[in-house]
Amino acid sequence: MSHSNYQPKNSVLAWIERRLPIFGFMHGSFVAYPVPRNLNYWWTFGGILSFMLGVQIITGVVLVMHYTPTSLEAFNSVEKIMRDVNYGWLLRYIHANGASMFFLAVYIHIFRGLYYGSYKEPREVLWILGVIIFILMMATAFMGYVLPWGQMSFWAATVITNLFSAIPVFGKSITQFLWGGYSVDEPTLQRFFALHYLLPFMIAGVVVLHIWALHHVGQGNPAGIDVKSDRDTVPFTPYATVKDNFALICFMILFAWFVFYIPNYLGHPDNYIPANPLQTPPHIVPEWYFLPFYAILRAIPNKLLGVVALFSSIIVLAFLPWLDTSKVRSARFRPLYKQFFWVLVVTCVGLGYLGSQPAEGIYVIVARILTAYYFLHFLVILPVLGYFETPKPLPKSISEPVLGKSGVAVGIGARAPRKN
Amino acid sequence: MSKTVTTEPTRRDFLYIATASVGAVGAAAVAWPIISSMNPDASVLAMSSTEVDLTPIAEGQIITVKWQGKPVFISHRTKKEIQEAENVKLSELPDPQPDSARVKKGKEEWLVVIGICTHLGCVPLGHEGEYGGWFCPCHGSVYDTSGRIRKGPAPLNLALPPYEFTSDKAIKIG
Numbered sequence: 001m002s003h004s005n006y007q008p009k010n011s012v013l014a015w016i017e018r019r020l021p022i023f024g025f026m027h028g029s030f031v032a033y034p035v036p037r038n039l040n041y042w043w044t045f046g047g048i049l050s051f052m053l054g055v056q057i058i059t060g061v062v063l064v065m066h067y068t069p070t071s072l073e074a075f076n077s078v079e080k081i082m083r084d085v086n087y088g089w090l091l092r093y094i095h096a097n098g099a100s101m102f103f104l105a106v107y108i109h110i111f112r113g114l115y116y117g118s119y120k121e122p123r124e125v126l127w128i129l130g131v132i133i134f135i136l137m138m139a140t141a142f143m144g145y146v147l148p149w150g151q152m153s154f155w156a157a158t159v160i161t162n163l164f165s166a167i168p169v170f171g172k173s174i175t176q177f178l179w180g181g182y183s184v185d186e187p188t189l190q191r192f193f194a195l196h197y198l199l200p201f202m203i204a205g206v207v208v209l210h211i212w213a214l215h216h217v218g219q220g221n222p223a224g225i226d227v228k229s230d231r232d233t234v235p236f237t238p239y240a241t242v243k244d245n246f247a248l249i250c251f252m253i254l255f256a257w258f259v260f261y262i263p264n265y266l267g268h269p270d271n272y273i274p275a276n277p278l279q280t281p282p283h284i285v286p287e288w289y290f291l292p293f294y295a296i297l298r299a300i301p302n303k304l305l306g307v308v309a310l311f312s313s314i315i316v317l318a319f320l321p322w323l324d325t326s327k328v329r330s331a332r333f334r335p336l337y338k339q340f341f342w343v344l345v346v347t348c349v350g351l352g353y354l355g356s357q358p359a360e361g362i363y364v365i366v367a368r369i370l371t372a373y374y375f376l377h378f379l380v381i382l383p384v385l386g387y388f389e390t391p392k393p394l395p396k397s398i399s400e401p402v403l404g405k406s407g408v409a410v411g412i413g414a415r416a417p418r419k420n
Numbered sequence: 421m422s423k424t425v426t427t428e429p430t431r432r433d434f435l436y437i438a439t440a441s442v443g444a445v446g447a448a449a450v451a452w453p454i455i456s457s458m459n460p461d462a463s464v465l466a467m468s469s470t471e472v473d474l475t476p477i478a479e480g481q482i483i484t485v486k487w488q489g490k491p492v493f494i495s496h497r498t499k500k501e502i503q504e505a506e507n508v509k510l511s512e513l514p515d516p517q518p519d520s521a522r523v524k525k526g527k528e529e530w531l532v533v534i535g536i537c538t539h540l541g542c543v544p545l546g547h548e549g550e551y552g553g554w555f556c557p558c559h560g561s562v563y564d565t566s567g568r569i570r571k572g573p574a575p576l577n578l579a580l581p582p583y584e585f586t587s588d589k590a591i592k593i594g
Contacts, residue, residue: 162541181464182488280542282557
């Protein structure tokens with residue numbers, strides 16, 4: 001684990017270090033830690049995601065101080081946050097748009113992993129931990145969306161919890177158990193609130209495992225080949241820290257644009273109407289980040305199979321390390337996979353669009369084709385492709401294309417400290 | 421290293437298994453009340469019946485009442501609606517059920533159904549859809565004047581709540 005012999009100079013810190021080697025650990029993990037020298041900006045989203053988790057937890061904790069999780073008061077307390085609480089509008093808009101930014105970043109992060117084969121040996125556990133984080137994020141976002149107790153909140157809760165009613169035999173008892181009643185009501189709101197507060201900390205726990213696994217096996221890189229010598233790496237600080245921070249600031253500009261200029265662009269006006277259990281809004285759609293999965297659910301005319309397809313579309317990601325039979329990681333050297341990758345991207349975006357449209361006519365037909373293709377990609381194309389594709393020749397090392405065969409640095413770059 | 425070959429479990433093995441078993445039983449005993457507390461509580465169970473006076477409901481009108489937190493549709497059906505419901509061939513229905521099984525005998529004008537779409541729980545709109553019954557705006561399920569599913573993704577007919585006539589013009593649901 002340790003990548004340095006760091007010893008604090010300050011005597012107090014040195015005293016602590018002898019009893020708890022935390023400064024050496026931090027130095028080894030975030031300063032001296034060797035990162036591949038060829039990382040591009042797609043590798044900055046891990047840092048952005050850690051930042052977003054922090055933003056959501058901090059704004060969330062403060063919002064809870066003003067929020068009342070009862071069916072009579074929830075909606076009003078959110079309005080109170082918007083109107084009366086100092087900077088309440090800012091905190092709530094950051095939190096609500098923060099969820100969208102979190103998903104934007106995680107989708108880029110996941111597609112980065114798909115393109116560069118980040119899930120392949122020896123990073124399978126790292127990848128699966130990521131899938132677990134993604135599932136926890138979806139549960140957290142869904143429950144958070146219920147808390148304002150507007151019309152969309154209420155009916156999102158109703159539709160999503162009813163997914164479990166598709167389970168044979170036990171469906172009804174399971175949904176009543178989830179609701180704590182015979183329908184979505186105050187007990188549901190209160191348990192969602194408790195879990196919405198709990199899950200981010202569980203995410204943080206899995207993130208620690210995710211980063212631990214990452215630092216144990218080392219980062220992947222755009223060339224998809226292993227680090228072979230110190231020449232292939234640069235120290236985390238300053239190289240990765242500066243690059244991560246630059247990308248983070250660019251991301252924050254986008255985030256701020258949403259928060260300050262179009263805070264309700266990604267929301268639904270119906271959620272500013274208090275929940276009414278006796279009336280369903282005419283057109284209910286989930287938040288944008290759930291739309292592709294919603295399209296898959298609706299594409300299948302059978303209730304149980306629709307729900308199974310919805311969950312399978314997420315679970316299939318966890319099996320990716322074994323479904324992709326190619327030994328070559330990076331799509332740079334996989335001419336066919338590269339094309340299929342972009343077809344998959346278009347498929348997912350297309351499903352997202354279809355999820356936002358009413359489930360009728362041509363929309364359903366196209367959604368069925370895209371749903372079929374989505375599963376075809378993972379279950380048929382990826383396993384078969386590994387056998388038929390001729391990959392391009394891989395470079396001998398990460399540093400070779402940059403530094404030349406002599407291994408002499410051309411002006412820039414510093415070597416990472418030798419591993420100890 | 422010396423090898424100990426044991427052909428049968430030792431007393432220590434027994435102690436390990438016994439300790440682990442007691443621990444597992446203890447963990448289950450602790451988990452039980454925690455999980456059970458999430459089930460519907462006594463106050464929710466207590467509100468399990470609703471009484472409705474049918475006198476103000478005009479012929480052709482559908483009203484919605486709340487029972488166990490759920491909407492219940494009470495439809496005062498017209499002669500035409502009753503006939504339409506009765507004249508459907510069972511083979512045309514995704515969830516075959518005669519109209520007579522969905523109303524009380526001699527009270528065919530009163531249809532009482534739970535107003536929750538059997539697809540994903542939205543509340544269908546009354547007097548809508550091509551069969552003159554209900555139409556669910558969420559995913560397009562269509563129900564007839566007997567609350568039976570006719571088209572769309574919902575698998576089942578609108579559910580019937582348990583109810584009885586307490587007098588000629590009043591019912592008790594639940």
